[in-house]
Amino acid sequence: MTTTQTHQAQIDExxxxxxxxxxxxxxxxxxxxxxxxxxxxxxxxxxARSIFNGLIWLAR
Structure with missing residues (x-):
């Protein structure tokens, strides 16, 4: 596994x-x-959950 793949796997987790x-x-x-x-x-x-997640994302 390359460094990029390892980093991407950590991000996905x-x-x-x-x-x-x-x-x-x-x-x-x-x-x-x-x-x-x-x-x-x-x-x-x-x-409603996806809308609320979007509001949280905008507020970050």
Whole structure:
């Protein structure tokens, strides 16, 4: 294995700080989910966890 491959493997194993851990998400999910009917037009919505991860990434 080359040095580059070893370094990439170490990076892949590390957990990112902008992804919400499962334990935290189970506590946050009930607070963030809004039961509203979706509009028919427009872009399909994303799931709440990926939106929250995006907000954490932007705030970093």
């Amino acid at each position: 590390q957990e990112t700080i902008w992804e919400v851990p499962d334990a935290l998400w189970t506590r946050l999910e009930p607070l963030l989910i809004i039961d509203k009917p979706r509009k028919k037009s427009g872009r399909p919505s994303r799931d």
